[in-house]
Amino acid sequence: MQNSDIFSLLKATGTDSRLLDIAEKALKGERISFDEGVTLYREGEIPFLSMLSNAVRQRINDEYVYFNRNFHIEPTNICESHCSFCSYRRDAGEEGSWEHSLNDIRRKAESYVGKDLTEVHIVGAVHPDRDLFYYADLVKTVKSVLPDIHIKGFTAVEVDAMIKKSGLSLEEGLQTLKKAGLDSMPGGGAEIFDEKTRARICPDKTDTAGWLKIHETAHRLGIPSNATMLYGLIETYEHRIDHMNRLRDLQDQTNGFNTFIPLKFRHSNNAFSHIAESTTMEDLKNYAVARIFLDNIPHLKAYWPMIGKSVAQLSLAFGVDDLDGTIDDSTKIYSMAGAEEQNPSASTDELVKMIKTAGKVPVERDTLYNIVRRFD
Known part of the structure; x- marks a missing residue:
């Protein structure tokens, strides 16, 4: 459908003139x-947001919807931070805590030899005793077993803490990780950038300026990354747009973000359990607005282990063009918070079917969105 036809349809529905002006710009x-x-x-109604975000997605990514074949390594959930929304962290020795050794990591990597995966996603907690050199050795260990795997590792919050413990500068620390084999960074730890809200929900975590600086430096050193936003907690719509606006500004400078990933707050087993979770309609609205607003970040991901496969499939009509990967039941971060998928794993066939059923073209990608295989 041509943009002029889409605009005519929106106009015919009696959409408010302010929304039509926004739609005309976006188209x-x-x-x-x-x-x-x-x-x-x-003010945007769901049908309006779906139509507009889908048109924006189509302009940027045609009808392609991406996924990859990946697994996760979570070295520890022992954490020195105390984020009030977190269901994952534990103290050392507390029931439910874990702390994998380098030998454990090696055995985990060895279990994937010959499985033809393209990415390992490594994130965990801010361990009080593990510094940059430990994590550099961890990266080297994985690469020694899986030399062709792309390592997407460590949130900005983890990077900040491990580098400070090692007495290196930010640039020196990131260069050390890159030399060890780190290929890119995930986007976690961003939470919400509004400083007052951030101080309420994660007061001892890397601040907004620090998160942005770490990603800016990573991009400058040739380490691409993703970006996230925690939503559905105590933030306002203004806070969400402020968050995305800061990402958009940084992307103008560096062009280093591959994808944006809205992360839905899940309320089980944390200090905000009394807050109702966002509705599916709110989730879909959030994806749509993100696709329309973030004009310079090429991809928008619905992380299916967090929202469930059915909602992830619906999101493909709201600007989303990426469903993450196969994962192989290798992450606990969201299952411990009550996510829809308690044992997250999906086969290639299942992801292809989800995408085709939504009327899109499934594309297996690598971490940097190079096409591995199309499923026309």
Whole structure:
């Protein structure tokens, strides 16, 4: 469908003139403003947001929906931070805690030899006693077993803590990790950038300026990354747009973000268990607004282990063009918080079927979105 036809359909529905002005800009590929982003959240109806975000997605990514073959390594959940929304962290010796040795990591990697995977995603907690050199050795261990695997590892929060423990500068620390075999970084730890809200939910975590600086430095050193946003907790629509606006500004400078991943707050087993989780309609609205607002980040991911496969499939009509990967039941971060998928694993065939059923073209990718295989 042509953009002019989409605009005519939106106009025929009696859509408010302010929303039509925003739609016209977005359909032309023009950047929408902060206030216009908030207006989309507050006034955009679901059919309008679906149609507009889908048109934006199609302009950027055609009908392709991406996934990869990956697994996770989570070295530890023993953490020196005390984020009030977290269901994952434990103290050393506490029931449910774990702390894998390098030999454990080696055995985990060895279990994937010959399985034709392209990525390992390594994230965990901010361990009080493990520094940069330990994690550099961890990366080297994985590469020694799986030399062709792409290592996407360590949130900015983990990087900040491990480098400070090692007495190196940020640039020296990231260069050390890159030399060890780190290929890219995930986008975790961003939570919400509004400083007052961040101080309430994660007061002892790397601050907003620090998170952005770490990713800016990584990009400058040739380490691409992703970006996330925690939503559905105590933030406002203005906070969400502020968060995405800061990412958009950094992307203008570095062009180092591959994908944006909204992360739904799950309320089991944490200090905010009294807060109701966002509805599916709110989840879909959030994806749509993100796709329309973030004009310079090429991909938008729905992390299916967090929201469930059915909602992830619905999100493909709201601007999403990536479903993450096969995962192989190798992550506990969201299952411990009550996510839909308690044993997250999906076969290639299952992901292909989900995408085709939604009317899109499944594409297996590598971490940097190079096409490995199309399933036309």
